[in-house]
Every structure is written in C-alpha cells, then in structure tokens.
Amino acid sequence: MTFRYAIFAILVFATPARADEPAAHEHHADSAEPLGTVHFANTCAPSQSAAFDHAVALLHSFGYERAENAFNAVAVAEPRCAMAYWGVAMSNYHPVWGPQSPAEFERGQAAARKARDLAPADDRERAYVDAIGAFYIESAPRPHPERVQAFAAAMSKLAASYPNDDEAQIFNALAILGVAYNSKPDKTYARQKQAATILQHELATHPQHPGVAHYMIHSFDYPELAPLALDAARAYAKIAPASPHALHMPSHIFTRLGLWHDSIASNKAAAATAERLARETHPGTTPFDGLHAMDYLEYAYLQIADDDGAKAIADRVAQATSFDAPTSTAGYALAAVPARYALERRAWKEAAALTMKPSTFPWDNAPQTEAIVQFARAIGAARSGDGATARAAIERLTAIETALRKQPGFDWAAQVKVQRLAAEGWLAYAEKKNEEALARLNEAADLEDTTDKHPVTPGAVLPAREQLADLLRELGQPRLALAAYERSLQAAPERYNSLFGAAQAAHEAGDRKRETELRAQLAKLCAGSSSARARLANAH
Numbered sequence: 159m160t161f162r163y164a165i166f167a168i169l170v171f172a173t174p175a176r177a178d179e180p181a182a183h184e185h186h187a188d189s190a191e192p193l194g195t196v197h198f199a200n201t202c203a204p205s206q207s208a209a210f211d212h213a214v215a216l217l218h219s220f221g222y223e224r225a226e227n228a229f230n231a232v233a234v235a236e237p238r239c240a241m242a243y244w245g246v247a248m249s250n251y252h253p254v255w256g257p258q259s260p261a262e263f264e265r266g267q268a269a270a271r272k273a274r275d276l277a278p279a280d281d282r283e284r285a286y287v288d289a290i291g292a293f294y295i296e297s298a299p300r301p302h303p304e305r306v307q308a309f310a311a312a313m314s315k316l317a318a319s320y321p322n323d324d325e326a327q328i329f330n331a332l333a334i335l336g337v338a339y340n341s342k343p344d345k346t347y348a349r350q351k352q353a354a355t356i357l358q359h360e361l362a363t364h365p366q367h368p369g370v371a372h373y374m375i376h377s378f379d380y381p382e383l384a385p386l387a388l389d390a391a392r393a394y395a396k397i398a399p400a401s402p403h404a405l406h407m408p409s410h411i412f413t414r415l416g417l418w419h420d421s422i423a424s425n426k427a428a429a430a431t432a433e434r435l436a437r438e439t440h441p442g443t444t445p446f447d448g449l450h451a452m453d454y455l456e457y458a459y460l461q462i463a464d465d466d467g468a469k470a471i472a473d474r475v476a477q478a479t480s481f482d483a484p485t486s487t488a489g490y491a492l493a494a495v496p497a498r499y500a501l502e503r504r505a506w507k508e509a510a511a512l513t514m515k516p517s518t519f520p521w522d523n524a525p526q527t528e529a530i531v532q533f534a535r536a537i538g539a540a541r542s543g544d545g546a547t548a549r550a551a552i553e554r555l556t557a558i559e560t561a562l563r564k565q566p567g568f569d570w571a572a573q574v575k576v577q578r579l580a581a582e583g584w585l586a587y588a589e590k591k592n593e594e595a596l597a598r599l600n601e602a603a604d605l606e607d608t609t610d611k612h613p614v615t616p617g618a619v620l621p622a623r624e625q626l627a628d629l630l631r632e633l634g635q636p637r638l639a640l641a642a643y644e645r646s647l648q649a650a651p652e653r654y655n656s657l658f659g660a661a662q663a664a665h666e667a668g669d670r671k672r673e674t675e676l677r678a679q680l681a682k683l684c685a686g687s688s689s690a691r692a693r694l695a696n697a698h
Contacts, residue, residue: 191400192397192398192399192400193212193215193216193219193368193398193400193401193404194215194218194219194366194367194368194397194398194404195364195366195367196211196214196215196218196325196367196368196369197211198210198211198214198241198325199323199325200239200241200280200283201241201278201279201280201283202232202236202239202241202242203235203236203239205235206232206235206236206239206242209228209231209232209235210229210232210241210242210245212228213225213228213229213231213232213245214245214325215368215398216228216401217245217248217249218328218367218368218369218372219368219369219372219398219401219403219404220252220255220372220403221401221402221403222249222250222252223249223439223482223483224435224439225245225248225249226245226246226249226250226265228245229242229243229245229246229249230242230246232245233246238276239276240272240273240274240276240277240278240283240287241273241278241283241286241287243269243270243272243273243276244269244270244273244283244286244287244290246265246266246269247266247267247269247270247273247290247294248266248290249266250262250263250265250266250269251266251290251293251294251309253306253309253332253333253335253336253339254332254335254336254339254376254613255487255613255614256302256339256340256486256567256568256612257302257565257566257567259485259523263294266290266293266294267294267295267298270287270290270291270293270294270295271291271294271295273287273290273291274287274288274291274295282316282319282320282323282326285312285315285316285319285320286316286326288312289309289312289313289315289316290309292305292308292309292311292312293305293306293308293309296308301566302340302566302567303337303340303341303566303567306333306336306337306340307337307340309333309336310330310333310334310336310337313326313329313330313333314330314333314334316330317329317330317356324360324363324364324367327356327359327360328356328357328360328364328367328369328370328373329369330356331353331354331356331357331360331369331373331377332353332369332373334349334352334353334356335349335350335353335373335376335377337349338350338353339567339568339612339613340566340567340568342569343569343608343609343610345608347380347382347383350376350377350378350380350383351377353373353376353377354374354377354378354386357370357373357374357377358374361374366397367397368394368397368398368401368404370390371390371393371394371397372394372403372404372407374387374390375387375390375391375394375407375408375410375411376410376613378390378411379410379411379414379611379613380414380610380611381414381648381649381650381651384411384414384415385415387411388411388415390411391407391408391409391410391411391412392408394407394408395407395408395424395427400431401431402428402429402431402432402435402445402447402448402451403428403447405424405425405427405428405431405451406424406425406428406447406450406451406454408420408424409421409424409425409428409451409454409458409616410613410616412424412458413454413457413458413616413617414651415651415652416461416650416651416652416653417652418458418459418461418462418652418683419458419462421454421455421457421458421616422455422458422459422467424454425451425452425454425455425458426451426455428447428448428451429448429451429452429455432445432447432448432451433445433448436448436482439482440482442480443480443481443482444478444479444480444481444482444488445481445482445483446481446482446483446484446485446487446488446491447487449475449478449481449487449488449491449492450487450488450490450491450614452471452474452475452491452495453490453491453494453495453498453615453616454616455467455471456468456471456472456475456494456495456498456499457498457616457617458616459471460498460499460502460503460654461652461653461654461683462654462683462684462686462687463654463683463684463687463689463691463692463695464686464687464689464692465503465687465689465690465691466688466689468498468499468502469499471495471499472495472496472499475491475492475495475496476496476515478492478516479516479518480518481519484519484520484523486523486524486526486527486614487614488519489519489520489521489523489524489527490524490526490527490530490614490615492515492516492519492527493514493527493528493530493531494530494615494619496512496515496534497509497512497530497531497533497534497619498619500512500534500538501534501537501538501619501620502620502654502655503691505538506537506538506539506541506542507538507542508538509534509535509537509538509539510534510535510538510539510542510544510547510548511535511538512531512534512535512538513531514528514531525558525561525562525570525574526558526562526570526573526574528554528558529555529558529559529570529573529574529577530577530619532551532552532554532555532558532577533551533555533574533577533578533580533581533619534619535547535548535551536548536551536552536555536577536581536584536585537580537581537584537620539551540581540584540585540587540588541584541588543588545585545588545589548581548584548585548588549585551581552578552581552582552585555574555577555578555581556578558574559571559574559575559578562574568612569609570612572605572608572609573609573612575605576602576605576606576609576618576622577602577619579598579599579601579602579605579622580598580599580602580620580622580625582598583595583596583597583598583599583602583625583629584599584625584629586598587629587632592633595629596626596629596630596633599622599625599626599629600626602622602625602626603622603623603625603626603642605622606618606621606622606623607623607649617650618650621646621649621650621653621656623642623645623646623649624642624643624646624650624653624655624656624659626642627639627640627642627643627646627656627659627660627663628655628659630642630663631659631662631663631666636662636663636664636665636666636667637663637667639659639660639663639666640660640663640664640667640669640672643656643657643659643660643663644660647660652679652683654680654683654684654691654695657676657679657680657683658680658691658694658695660672660676661673661676661677661680664676677695680695681695681696683695684696
C-alpha cells in the first residue's frame with residue numbers, strides 16, 4: 159500500500175466549506191476557543207447541539223476532563239439525552255494511553271449503563287451506546303486489552319453499518335489505534351496503516367476536523383513512518399490551538415525527525431496553554447499535560463546542547479508538588495526530565511544521586527516511572543565507580559520488571575528489561591568483565607529494536623544501541639562503534655550524543671570523510687548554543 163499525505167496542509171488551508179455541509183460550530187459559549195470543526199448529529203435537543211459538538215471536539219483532542227464536564231453539562235440540561243452519557247463514558251476511556259484509573263473506570267461504567275438504560279430510539283445512537291458498553295459492561299471482567307478489542311470490534315461494525323457517518327469512521331480509526339497500542343509490537347504497522355487509510359478518506363471532506371489530524375499523527379508516530387505525518391503535524395496545532403494536546407502532538411513527529419526547534423516551539427505553546435487552563439480549573443497545581451510537554455522540551459533542548467534551556471525545564475519540573483491529575487503521564491515526566499538532564503550531559507554522579515521526587519506523587523501507581531529513576535541511578539553509579547548503588551538499583555529494576563509482567567496493555571516490562579540489561583552491562587564493564595558487558599548491551603539493543611515507543615515519551619532515556627556504541631568506543635573498537643551509532647541514528651535521528659560519539663569513532667577509525675560529514679552535522683545541530691557541550695562539539 160502506498161501512502162500519500164503531502165496534500166494534508168493544502169487541504170487544511172485551501173479547502174472551502176461545502177454548501178451542503180452542516181453548519182460549523184465553535185463548540186463553546188466563548189467562540190474564541192478554536193478546537194476545530196466537528197458536528198456529531200444526534201437526537202438530543204437542538205438547543206444542546208453546539209454544546210455537544212464542543213464536548214466531542216474536546217474528546218478528539220484528548221481533553222478528557224474538560225470533555226467529561228462538557229458532556230455532564232449537556233446531561234444536566236437534558237437528562238434524557240443518552241448520548242451525553244455516552245460522551246461521559248468515552249471521556250473516561252483513553253484508547254492510546256493505557257488502562258484508566260479505577261475511579262475513571264467506575265465513572266465510565268456508570269455512564270455507559272445510564273446511556274443504555276435510557277434506551278435511545280435511534281438505531282445509530284444505540285450502536286454508539288452498545289460500542290462503549292462493549293468496553294465497560296459486557297467485557298468488564300476481562301483484561302484491559304480484551305476490552306479494547308471488544309470496543310474496536312463494535313466500532314468496526316458501527317462504521318460498516320453507517321458508512322456516511324463521518325464520526326463513526328473517525329472514532330473507528332481511533333479504536334483501531336487503541337488495539338495497536340495494546341498489542342504486541344508489529345513492525346509492519348498494519349493496524350496503524352489501516353487507521354490512516356480511514357483518516358485519509360475523511361480528510362477530503364473534513365480538513366478542519368481535529369480527530370483526523372490528531373489520529374494521523376498517532377498512526378505514524380514511528381521512525382519508519384513519521385515523514386508521512388509531517389503535514390498533519392504542522393496542521394493540527396492550527397486546527398485546534400485552544401487545546402494543549404493539539405499544540406503538543408506535532409512534536410511527536412518533530413521528535414521522530416529530529417526537528418528540535420519545531421519541537422521546542424510546539425511544546426512551549428502547549429505548556430503555556432496547559433498552565434493557563436490549570437490556573438482556571440485547578441489553581442495551584444501543575445498540569446499533567448504541561449509536564450508531558452516539558453519532557454519533550456527537555457529532550458529537544460538536550461539534543462541541540464542548549465543546556466541552559468534544559469536546566470530551566472528541569473528546575474520547573476523539580477518545583478512541581480501538586481498536580482491537577484496525578485497520572486502516569488505526569489509521573490513519567492517527573493522521573494524522566496531529571497534523568498535525561500543528568501544522563502545526556504554524562505553527569506554520572508548527579509544521575510546516581512537521583513531520588514523519587516516529589517514524595518507527594520503516587521509513584522506506586524505506575525512502576526515504569528520509578529524504573530526511569532532506578533535506571534539513571536544504576537547507569538550513573540556504574541559509570542562513576544559506585545558498584546553498591548548500581549547493584550541496588552539493578553535489583554529494584556528486576557523487581558519492577560517482574561511486577562510489570564502482570565500488567566495488561568503496553569509492554570512496559572520489556573522497556574524495563576532493556577534498562578536492566580543496559581545497567582548490568584555497565585556494571586560488568588566497571589568490574590572489568592568486558593565480554594559480559596558487551597553481551598548485556600547487545601541484548602539490550604536488540605530487544606529495544608523489537609519494542610515500540612509509547613506516546614508518553616519522546617524516546618528512550620538513553621537509547622540502548624547508543625550505549626552499546628559508547629561501550630565499543632571505550633573498548634577500542636571504533637569501527638564497530640561507528641556502525642552502532644549510525645544504526646542508532648536511524649531510529650533516533652539528530653541526537654547529540656550519537657552524532658558526537660560517531661564523529662569521535664570515525665576519527666579513531668581513520669575515516670576522515672565520514673568524520674568531516676558528522677562534524678558538520680554536529681556543528682549545525684549546536685548552532686546558537688553556547689554550552690560546554692556545544693563548545694566541545696565545535697572544538698573538534
């Protein structure tokens with residue numbers, strides 16, 4: 159199958175509204191809040207149409223809390239509106255994020271039951287209610303991935319039954335992506351391409367629909383596919399600039415392509431908007447989607463050797479003590495930002511001293527977040543000669559890995575195994591066990607190649623193959639190191655440490671031509687940065 163999405167930006171900005179299209183709604187009493195163009199036909203009171211469309215627009219940009227509140231407001235205004243309760247149930251189901259909290263599941267299940275009890279007379283609306291009921295009611299005792307599949311099967315049937323219902327097609331694409339994110343990695347990306355095909359069809363008539371652009375980005379959020387979503391990434395923030403998530407999502411593709419300045423601009427806007435909304439709805443808290451944007455910001459700043467920018471983000475994250483929603487997304491950023499700041503700068507003792515902060519965060523709810531801190535501690539300690547701390551951190555990583563094997567959904571256990579193997583490799587190297595060190599880091603790199611990136615993260619805290627290349631250089635094998643760096647750059651392009659290491663390896667291997675190319679690429683990457691790392695790159 160050949161994908162052609164270069165027309166996305168042209169359609170978004172050049173396609174006029176058709177005369178036969180439903181009237182566009184601004185989705186909010188305050189028409190200054192642009193969230194894209196959505197119209198979800200339903201049998202509820204016409205007076206609630208604009209409010210309902212606003213809630214659906216929030217839902218398509220994963221503004222789940224605000225969407226739930228908006229659907230509840232519709233339900234208060236019209237208690238017999240079954241689709242309002244459908245919306246509440248949908249707002250508590252997060253297809254590509256992973257299992258919801260027990261409280262979210264309880265609210266979603268209650269809403270799904272209320273929608274079913276209201277028994278909508280319209281067959282199409284009943285199909286929507288039955289689809290979300292397949293997740294919350296019929297399959298409730300089953301593991302989360304099976305419930306995701308039950309919802310997707312019901313949405314597929316609904317979309318086939320109502321081929322002219324654009325919302326059915328778009329939510330069907332999202333349901334397919336939910337199955338993809340809750341299944342074992344498939345490097346053919348068959349489900350993602352299936353979703354993208356549906357979205358491409360919808361794009362022609364709905365160029366300003368937030369879900370089309372948003373889910374296209376999720377479909378192609380992989381190194382091999384990312385170029386196909388660049389137009390969608392550039393369009394989405396313009397479609398729904400009132401949504402923090404819409405402002406942030408383009409950076410998923412920018413990160414895959416190494417477009418660091420674009421990522422920085424995207425996430426600055428996302429964090430600022432998230433913080434503004436949090437001041438209005440949860441005063442005194444740090445928003446979880448703001449933290450998510452800051453993790454992507456931290457990653458981008460570090461790749462261009464803007465260590466001052468990276469430190470400013472790390473300091474902001476360190477000051478967070480109260481949260482609008484203590485989600486695993488927030489926890490991931492709280493753990494990853496300080497770990498990245500220390501490890502990317504090769505500040506080994508700083509990494510070894512990291513702790514779980516703040517103490518107010520419920521770390522036990524997401525063991526994969528603690529694993530990031532333990533990974534940083536293990537690497538930092540092993541590389542600074544503190545064997546005891548490294549061994550203790552590795553023991554904790556082993557326990558976390560074991561616990562995560564029991565969790566449904568995304569395979570976090572494999573991600574933690576990669577971290578454990580890499581840490582064991584560096585500890586073995588510190589103990590002069592070079593063959594064991596190479597074996598562990600080779601195993602870590604090969605395993606990481608088989609995994610997929612979760613959307614919560616811009617990328618591995620330290621790519622395993624980059625670490626393998628670092629070890630090969632230290633073992634005096636520059637040609638093998640250069641090959642490993644080059645391979646790592648294919649999956650994570652424009653990374654400072656991979657480029658810097660590759661240039662050094664090329665120099666040590668006597669490959670002057672490749673060294674010159676890499677030095678030029680590195681100098682361009684660091685242009686405008688004045689940090690010690692930038693000066694070091696340019697000094698060579």
